[in-house]
Amino acid sequence: MSRVLIRVVWLTLISGLSLQGCTPPKPVRLGTPIEGYSHTSAAINWFSVNGGGGPNISPYSGGGKQNCCASLPVKWHPGLTVVVEWEKDPDPYASANWPPLGTDGYRAAYKLHAAKYTRHRAVVPVARYERLGVVNVHFLPCNQVAVTAGLMMPGTPKYPYHFPQKMQEPATCPES
Structure with missing residues (x-):
């Protein structure tokens, strides 16, 4: 084999290997839209998931209005939690x-009314998901929160939670 041919083969091999490094890696985390549901008589003035803001929510309502975005892993793993803050x-x-x-x-x-607003923060487990989708945050009585992040929507059979839209606050809440 001639020296020229060997150099051409060698340069082609090196060029091919170096180009493999140009392929972008698959993302580990993605930003995904945030949607909320209030299952109580309280309004949620604002909320956030891992610092990403969600929409305000009227009493006993939610869905249909999304804000961007919460950063979550593409693949669910045991122990996955998010930080939810709300007013x-x-x-x-x-x-x-x-x-x-x-x-x-x-x-x-x-001014008197706003002084009665309450602020909350909770570290919440994320229900198992197969494919990352919209982050759904459910605000429940006693300042409890449930979070999903898959492609299933509330009301569908495979959705992990089936809370009634209207839930009453009990006379006393269990201590967290």
């Missing part, structure tokens, strides 16, 4: 009896 308005319809909007009386009533 809750325990009396979201109080403004019906306030003075007119834009008045000093309204501002004073709002």
Whole structure:
């Protein structure tokens, strides 16, 4: 074999090996949309999952409105948790009896009302998923939270949780 041919083969081999390093690796984590559901009479003014913001939620409602994004592993693993933080308005319809909007009386009533908001933080296990999808956060009585992140949507048979849309707060909550 001639020296030129050997050099060409050698350079082709080296070039081919170096190009293999250019193939991007598959992602380990992805950003995925966040959706919320309030199963209580309280409004969720805001919430976040691992720092990514979710939409505000009216009492006994949710779904249909997504914000971006929570970073989660592409593959679920045992022990997977997320940090959920939220602000809750325990009396979201109080403004019906306030003075007119834009008045000093309204501002004073709002200030008194906002002082009753409560803030919460929980480290929550994520239900098992086969393929990463929308992060669904369920706000339950007693400041409990449940989280899913798969492709199944609430109300479907394979969805991991089947909470009623309206749940009542018990007279006393168990201590966490």
